[in-house]
Amino acid sequence: MAEPNELPQMVTDLVGMSKEYLRQETLEPAKKLGRFAGVGIGVGIIMSFAALFFGLAVYAFFRQVLPEGEWYVVLSRGLTVIVTGGFAGLLGWRMSSGSES
Secondary structure, eight states: OOOGGGHHHHHHHHHHHHHHHHIIIIIHHHHHHHHHHHHHHHHHHHHHHHHHHHHHHHHHHHHHHSOSSHHHHHHHHHHHHHHHHHHHHHHHHHHHHHHHO
């Protein structure tokens, strides 16, 4: 059993160990999670711009290939929606099929 004169030192040690434990078990993993989330958000923004530019490139390609005319503009927009939608579906399918195995 601890002597009464040892109690202040034991309380000080307990507080110090508790602070170290909280730092080790909460703050350090939170910092790692914050770094991981920052990278994920950055990649998401870059992928969004890439998808936007891909859609614009597909639209410009169809406008260049198809003849001039009002209905060909509508056709190029429709084909752009189909191609980009198919690409998004393929990408989603490949992303989901990798997580199952």
